Amino acid sequence: MTPDDGDEPVPSDSGATAVRPHLPPSNRDKVTAAVFLVAAAAGIALLVVYVAGGDAQAEGALLAVILGGIGIGLVRWSHAMVGPEPAIEERPPLESEASRRREFITTLEESSRPVSRRRLLLGSLTAAGAALVAALLLPLRSLGPSPGRALFRTAWRDGRRMVTAGGDAVAAADLRVGNVLTVFPEGVEHVEDAATLLIRVGPDELELPEERMEWAPEGLVAYSKICTHVGCPVGLYRESTHELICPCHQSTFDVLRGAEPVFGPATRPLPQLPIGIDDEGYVVALGDFPEPTGPGFWNWGS
Amino acid sequence: MLLRRLLGWLDDRVGGARFGSKALEKVFPNHWTFLLGEIALYCFIILVLTGTYLTFFFEPSSREVVYDGDYAPLRGVEMSAAYASSLDISFEVRAGLVMRQMHHWAALLFVAAMSVHLMRVFFTGAFRRPRELNWIVGLTLLVLGIGNGFFGYSLLDDLLSGTGVRVAYASALAIPLVGPDVAFAVFGGEFPADSIIPRFYTLHILILPAIIALLVGVHLALVWRQRHTQYPGGLRREDNVVGIRAWPGFAMKAAGLMFVTAAVVAALGGLAQINPIWAYGPFRSTEAVAAVTSASQPDWYMGWIDGALRLFPGWETRVGGYMIPNPFFPGVLLPTIAFGVLYLWPWIESRYRKDREPHNLLERPRDAPLRTAIGAAGLAGFTVLFFAASNDVIAGAFELEPESVTNVFRVAFFVLPALTFFITRAVCRDLQRSGEQPGRGLPHVRLVRRGERVEAEPASEPESLDDAEEHELAPTTKEP
Numbered sequence: 001m002t003p004d005d006g007d008e009p010v011p012s013d014s015g016a017t018a019v020r021p022h023l024p025p026s027n028r029d030k031v032t033a034a035v036f037l038v039a040a041a042a043g044i045a046l047l048v049v050y051v052a053g054g055d056a057q058a059e060g061a062l063l064a065v066i067l068g069g070i071g072i073g074l075v076r077w078s079h080a081m082v083g084p085e086p087a088i089e090e091r092p093p094l095e096s097e098a099s100r101r102r103e104f105i106t107t108l109e110e111s112s113r114p115v116s117r118r119r120l121l122l123g124s125l126t127a128a129g130a131a132l133v134a135a136l137l138l139p140l141r142s143l144g145p146s147p148g149r150a151l152f153r154t155a156w157r158d159g160r161r162m163v164t165a166g167g168d169a170v171a172a173a174d175l176r177v178g179n180v181l182t183v184f185p186e187g188v189e190h191v192e193d194a195a196t197l198l199i200r201v202g203p204d205e206l207e208l209p210e211e212r213m214e215w216a217p218e219g220l221v222a223y224s225k226i227c228t229h230v231g232c233p234v235g236l237y238r239e240s241t242h243e244l245i246c247p248c249h250q251s252t253f254d255v256l257r258g259a260e261p262v263f264g265p266a267t268r269p270l271p272q273l274p275i276g277i278d279d280e281g282y283v284v285a286l287g288d289f290p291e292p293t294g295p296g297f298w299n300w301g302s
Numbered sequence: 303m304l305l306r307r308l309l310g311w312l313d314d315r316v317g318g319a320r321f322g323s324k325a326l327e328k329v330f331p332n333h334w335t336f337l338l339g340e341i342a343l344y345c346f347i348i349l350v351l352t353g354t355y356l357t358f359f360f361e362p363s364s365r366e367v368v369y370d371g372d373y374a375p376l377r378g379v380e381m382s383a384a385y386a387s388s389l390d391i392s393f394e395v396r397a398g399l400v401m402r403q404m405h406h407w408a409a410l411l412f413v414a415a416m417s418v419h420l421m422r423v424f425f426t427g428a429f430r431r432p433r434e435l436n437w438i439v440g441l442t443l444l445v446l447g448i449g450n451g452f453f454g455y456s457l458l459d460d461l462l463s464g465t466g467v468r469v470a471y472a473s474a475l476a477i478p479l480v481g482p483d484v485a486f487a488v489f490g491g492e493f494p495a496d497s498i499i500p501r502f503y504t505l506h507i508l509i510l511p512a513i514i515a516l517l518v519g520v521h522l523a524l525v526w527r528q529r530h531t532q533y534p535g536g537l538r539r540e541d542n543v544v545g546i547r548a549w550p551g552f553a554m555k556a557a558g559l560m561f562v563t564a565a566v567v568a569a570l571g572g573l574a575q576i577n578p579i580w581a582y583g584p585f586r587s588t589e590a591v592a593a594v595t596s597a598s599q600p601d602w603y604m605g606w607i608d609g610a611l612r613l614f615p616g617w618e619t620r621v622g623g624y625m626i627p628n629p630f631f632p633g634v635l636l637p638t639i640a641f642g643v644l645y646l647w648p649w650i651e652s653r654y655r656k657d658r659e660p661h662n663l664l665e666r667p668r669d670a671p672l673r674t675a676i677g678a679a680g681l682a683g684f685t686v687l688f689f690a691a692s693n694d695v696i697a698g699a700f701e702l703e704p705e706s707v708t709n710v711f712r713v714a715f716f717v718l719p720a721l722t723f724f725i726t727r728a729v730c731r732d733l734q735r736s737g738e739q740p741g742r743g744l745p746h747v748r749l750v751r752r753g754e755r756v757e758a759e760p761a762s763e764p765e766s767l768d769d770a771e772e773h774e775l776a777p778t779t780k781e782p
Contacts, residue, residue, distance in 0.1 A: 071565055088543070232465060
């Protein structure tokens, strides 16, 4: 921590011919120089790695040696720049002198008077400003469509067949008890909010509300796959307990009892899709979900 | 010679020699805790540099492409151009993977350094008059840093980032009255809209970095103008600054620290894998709907919100056809309250303590027991929420029911902060009573120089504490 010997300030006014004498390196300086030279060598090595085709690990490690060498060298050098005595500086008060402040405020007030007294100009300028803001705000509507009823509807319609993500129609016979399949409305396989889970359970195990029993033919029951909490896809089916579990926040839904939430932050059941089986044995929707799918929003029930 | 002429030329035209002389002489207090903010600044510089490199190769578009690059397992898979170009950066662009990983690590470190810096400022009372304004600026930088980190990792359009965007969308949707309109405006329509990636890109590389850079300038200018705070003790008084001069000592040390920070980031970027997007696969919403089945965690600074989403019980306020959806409380209300309290803290405290005086000397945490206890309790709550974001992983690792793990966390969220509050306050008061030696008056352990822990008698002989064998445990008041 001692400053280098002979580090007195060079007389600065000795004219243009003054030449700063070089210091003989101390042992400490020699080590610091070695650190800098290691960085230089690592730089050359990095060039070689780069030209040879690159390797993420070698690149990162060598870059770290270069940067670290320069950094450690600079910190070592800075220690030699700091004397044993701490530097002390006065801390003058931040605020202006009271008279200064008064003078400024008075001047500001007085020089502003010709502005603030012209009521007509101020009023009309305010009107123009408001018009400008309104005109500039309007294009913000272009950022997105109006929600309208988009959140309330999905692409499921009466008679629309269920297909897999690959587009294959799903026949009732494809699913055995305990099977679960992610399905979409035929023709719109890329629409998120219509993603549905088709599950087959034992027909006599289901305990749905009376009016919804016929939405689940032969033990086939279909629920929205979009979690009613924050909209993650409900991806896990625990067959032993007939529970659907959302991997994001562990909301758990009871498949046998209308996908009512039994644990976790979700409050609403996964909406049930009314389904039937057509003449060719394929599973079809009998309409849209009776309520919005996915996370809630303030006018959800309107 | 050349320097002389150059500076002369400049001073002829703009002046400033007087400012320059004062700047060289300026004194900066020296303490390791004052380096935390510097590290955050250097992380930001690293982020701008690595990020600029990445923009040359990244394509911010949801356009569907069929991958045909170096990573064989995904060849022939349909994906967005954003994800495909991220794969190209990782596998084909020279030094691309190192730059991408450095960028991600620097982002994590940026928010971490800002957070720890915030704690230092909070626990030492550095936010008190006259520095309230810089407290506001600093907090805003933290919020923007978190936001920009979120936009950044959403851009890659891999399976996990898509899940994060989905949660953000649901949180926006949950805002009362304007939720659907806000969500549709921000995300460009019903999730998942194609405009999300280009929009987040503009925010991520232009708008937020520009605001951050501007506020960093304001933050530093205010530190320069108001001069740095310092710990009490030694020669340090309210009306002076004790430390090292800006040039060459401080500047050289600061430059050194910048390079060391960059070296750490480079080592992490090269040697510690982060966000291996190729392993997650692309986020194509319909396939993701079929594919997200395993544990998903966000970057660390989002963990507390994710944890809150997991812990918050299944409540939803419903009146008639209207509702306040469940995610509103943990996803919107919690961060609003947390940051609201932080923003207002300087005024809350000055009112409570009836202290409106300017302060340039810092307080040791023990000397403000209530503040320290409240801060520690807040951190305890944050920590519980953070770990709650891994409740499924914890349940899996210890073979517990996820339900019981969640319930334990729910209880812990209330119990641990309360315990922390009372313990911290008691420890602070004890430390105050006992001067620099902690733990006196309580049944306690004492550290001796050999490093052994020795059960000590309650201090019946105070003078023994001045014994040379004692290891000093209160370095904050030591001279630099």
